[in-house]
Amino acid sequence: MRSCGVLMHITSLPSPYGIGTFGKQAEQFVDWLISAGQEYWQVLPIGPTGYGDSPYQSFSTYAGNPLLIDLDDLVSSGLLTAAECEAADYGADPSFVDYEKVSRTKMELLKKAYQKFTPNAAYNAFVEAESDWLEDYALFMAIKEEYKLVSWAEWSDDLRLRRPEALKEADQSFAGSAGFWKFIQFTFYTQWERLKGYANRNGIKIIGDIPIYVAPDSSDIWANPGLFETDSDCRPKRVAGVPPDYFSSTGQLWGNPLYDWEAMKADGYAWWIRRIEKAAKLYDIVRIDHFRAFDTYWAIPAGEKTAVNGKWEQGPGMDLWNTVKEKLGEAPIIAEDLGDIFDSVKELLKDTGFPGMRVLQFGFNPEFNDNDHLPHNYPENSVAYTGTHDNSTALGWYKAADNASRTMCRKYLKPLLFEKINKAMIRELYKSRAGIAVVPMQDIIGLDDGARMNIPSTLGGNWKWRAQKKHFTEKSAAYMKDLAQTYYRTAKNK
Secondary structure, eight states: OOEEEEEOOGGGSOOTTSSOOSSHHHHHHHHHHHHTTOOEEEOOOOSOBOGGGOTTSBSOSSOOOGGGSOHHHHHHTTSSOHHHHHHSOOOSOTTBOOHHHHHHHHHHHHHHHHHHOOOOHHHHHHHHHTHHHHHHHHHHHHHHHHTTTOOGGGSOHHHHTTOHHHHHHHHHHTHHHHHHHHHHHHHHHHHHHHHHHHHHHTTOEEEEEEESSOOSSSHHHHHOGGGBSBOTTSOBSEEEEEOOOSSOTTOEEEEEEOBOHHHHHHTTTHHHHHHHHHHHHHOSEEEEETGGGGTEEEEEETTOSSSTTOEEEEOOTHHHHHHHHHHHSSOOEEEOOOSSOOHHHHHHHHHHTOOEEEEGGGGOOTTOOOOTTSGGGOOSSEEEESOOTTSOOHHHHHHHSOHHHHHHHHHHHOOOTTOOHHHHHHHHHHHSSOSEEEEEHHHHHTOOGGGOOOOTTOOSSOSOBOOOGGGSOHHHHHHHHHHHHHTTOSGGGO
C-alpha cells in the first residue's frame, strides 16, 4: 500500500518551554499531518540524550528523555504551578534548543514536581511492569548524579563492577534519588502513550528509531557487561565505527562497545528479543539504524584514535532474525541500509523481508551515474526520503552541490516553472514506486542548511533546530495532501 509521512523530531516542535514536548503542540502537529494527507510521523530516538545531546547516545535503551515531558500536564496535575514554569529560563531563541539552559531548568522543575508527587496504583503498576530495566536505570542515574554525571567508567571499582555489597548499600543510600528517576519514567511513558494514542486514533502511525549500538555511558552496559565485548575490568575490548571511505580518510570512530554475539546467541538473543518487543510497543514501526552491522560490522581495538585499524567481523545474520520471528512474529521494522553495502547485506535484507531506505540526494552525482537512490530504481518494498536527519536539507544540498550534480538533478527532476528544488524533489519522491515516502519537515517548509539537524562526526551545534508555529500552514498542508492524492499515497485513494 502506498503511503507517506513526515520526519520531524519531537524536540523540533514549537513550545513555550525551549524544546518540543509531548504537549498540545505535538497533538496540533498530528492534526496538521492529518490535514496534509499523511499516514506516518517519523521521530528520532526518544531516549535520554547523553554525549553531545545526541539522541543516538543515550543513557538507556529503554528510558525516555526527561526533556520531552510536557510541563503543562504537570501543572494540570497540581505538581507545578504555571508561574513556576513561566518564570524559568529556557533560552532566548525559539528556533533552536539551548540544551544547557533547557536541561538545567527542566530538571529543577521536575524535581519540584517529584516533591509533590504521591505514588498511586498506576505508578506502582508501571514500576513493577518495567522492573527488568527500570531498577538498574534508576540506580545508575542516582549514582551518576552523585558522581557529578561523569561516565560510569570513572566510578569506584565497587560500584563500577557491581560488587554485591556495594550495590546493596547503594540501593539503600540512593533510594530517594532512584525514586525520582522512576517518577520521571512513569511521567514520560504516561504522556507518550497518551500522545501515541491520539495519533493512532486519528489515523497517524509513529515510526520510531533505535540505534543498533548502545552508548558507552549507559545503564545497559553497566548492568549487562557480559553481553558486550568487555574485559574482566568491564572495559571495552573493541568498539564500533565505520572504515575509511570516500568521505573520510580515517573512517568514523563511534566508540560504542560491540556486542558479544556468541554470548547473546547462548541465551537465545534474549536481550535483543526484549529490546525489539518493547520498541514495537512504543512505536508502530521501528527503524533500526546501521542495520548492516547485523551482517558484517567494523570492529576497532579500544584505544585507537581513528577507525583505520579496524576489521570486518561477522554479525548474527538470519540466526537472530529467525529467532525474533519465532518469538515475536513479523516485526514491523525498517532497515537503515545506507553506506558501504556488501552483497551479503543485501541478501540479509532480502531474507528478512524488511524494507530498506533510499535517499534522493544520494542519487545525484557529478559522473551522471545511474544508482539505487534514483527514483526509477526504488523497489516497492522501500522507504524513500529526500534526505535524513544526517543530510543537508534539500535546498542546502542543492546550494552546496557541484555544478555537475546540480545539472543532473535539474535534468532528472525537470522542475516546473518557478518550482523550487525542494518541491521538485518531494514531487519526484511521491511519484516513485517506494511503498512509503517520507519528507523532513525542513524540506516541506523550504529551509536551507541553517535548519540542518545533524552533521555526522561533528560535536556541537547539532540536534538543535526547531520549527515555529508559522511553519505549519494550511497552504503547506493542502500542497502535501494534493501531492499525496495525485500520486495515490493517501487514505482517500485506498
